[in-house]
Amino acid sequence: MHAFRHKYQTMAKLKYKFNKETLSFEVYKTSILKRFKRSVGFFVLSVVVAVGCFSIYAHYFDTPKLLSLRRANAELVLGLELLKKDITTQTDKILLQMQLRDNNVYRPTFGLQDVPLTVRNAGFGGVDRYTSKYGKSTYANLLMDCALQLDRLQRKVYVQTMSFDTIAHNALLIEQMAECVPTIQPIAAVPLHVNSYFGVRVDPFGGGLREHLGLDFAGKTGDKIFVTGNGKVATVDYSFARSGYGNCVVIDHGFGYKTRYAHLQTISVRQGQQVQRGEQIGTMGSTGRSVAPHLHYEVLYRNKQVNPLNFFVNDLEPKDLVSIMNIDITEIKGDFD
Numbered sequence: 365m366h367a368f369r370h371k372y373q374t375m376a377k378l379k380y381k382f383n384k385e386t387l388s389f390e391v392y393k394t395s396i397l398k399r400f401k402r403s404v405g406f407f408v409l410s411v412v413v414a415v416g417c418f419s420i421y422a423h424y425f426d427t428p429k430l431l432s433l434r435r436a437n438a439e440l441v442l443g444l445e446l447l448k449k450d451i452t453t454q455t456d457k458i459l460l461q462m463q464l465r466d467n468n469v470y471r472p473t474f475g476l477q478d479v480p481l482t483v484r485n486a487g488f489g490g491v492d493r494y495t496s497k498y499g500k501s502t503y504a505n506l507l508m509d510c511a512l513q514l515d516r517l518q519r520k521v522y523v524q525t526m527s528f529d530t531i532a533h534n535a536l537l538i539e540q541m542a543e544c545v546p547t548i549q550p551i552a553a554v555p556l557h558v559n560s561y562f563g564v565r566v567d568p569f570g571g572g573l574r575e576h577l578g579l580d581f582a583g584k585t586g587d588k589i590f591v592t593g594n595g596k597v598a599t600v601d602y603s604f605a606r607s608g609y610g611n612c613v614v615i616d617h618g619f620g621y622k623t624r625y626a627h628l629q630t631i632s633v634r635q636g637q638q639v640q641r642g643e644q645i646g647t648m649g650s651t652g653r654s655v656a657p658h659l660h661y662e663v664l665y666r667n668k669q670v671n672p673l674n675f676f677v678n679d680l681e682p683k684d685l686v687s688i689m690n691i692d693i694t695e696i697k698g699d700f701d
């Protein structure tokens with residue numbers, strides 16, 4: 365058994381060649397070099413054929429790895445598109461709500477001017493810096509769009525945080541504000557005696573409808589006039605002409621509030637002076653456009669006259685306020701201007 369296998373294996377390795385002269389098969393011996401050369405040739409040919417086949421295959425069909433990469437790439441692009449959409453619609457909408465609440469509720473509560481939307485939405489200008497960053501990539505436009513939207517968002521959030529900082533600062537000043545807002549009556553008379561209210565009414569000078577942007581308090585020449593909230597004397601005007609406010613003082617209370625005291629007989633404060641609520645600033649008179657001694661009193665918020673009645677929290681009973689607010693202004697008699 366052993367011997368047979370040995371013989372068989374030996375025979376398998378031999379090659380025979382037909383000798384035409386001897387007309388017999390003879391053992392053909394190839395040199396090692398020849399066999400080596402043949403092997404190398406065969407190997408090279410195999411490699412060439414394999415590479416060729418692979419190239420043709422790869423040209424017409426994606427390899428599984430390439431397929432999965434393509435799929436991942438498509439998912440990434442879709443993800444970016446959705447992200448961009450989210451930034452420009454959802455997030456922006458939430459931020460806009462916050463901006464509107466800030467402008468219409470939070471800031472006015474603390475007497476702050478609103479931040480214009482043009483400031484809130486101001487961009488950085490130019491997209492050059494995105495080009496240098498993403499310009500060479502395949503999805504440059506998409507990436508630059510995303511970066512731009514994110515930058516805009518960051519800018520808006522930054523403005524919003526600044527606004528909240530200001531509000532927080534003002535909230536700390538709320539106590540001070542409570543002392544500054546004009547909430548008491550400017551004359552000592554009790555009960556409060558208002559002759560002319562805020563709004564449109566018949567002009568005491570020759571009739572006709574005319575807007576009256578303050579309250580008129582009747583009294584006697586020389587009655588004491590008191591400042592209605594802490595502040596600083598903004599202007600002191602002397603005028604003895606029979607027109608306008610006459611002798612007049614304007615107090616700046618800060619937080620957007622000012623008060624005007626007109627038709628005064630005398631003035632006992634000077635411009636720039638700090639005044640405390642309840643401090644006397646002058647006496648009642650009838651200077652300027654006035655028909656009888658009275659005080660014309662105005663409250664201004666952001667330089668626009670508002671109804672002073674809304675501020676007399678300490679002096680008016682709610683029922684008085686209601687009856688005053690419901691009064692028919694065309695029936696008011698005894699206007700002083």
Ligand SMILES: [Zn+2]
Nearest residue numbers: 579580660701
């Ligand atoms: Zn008046």
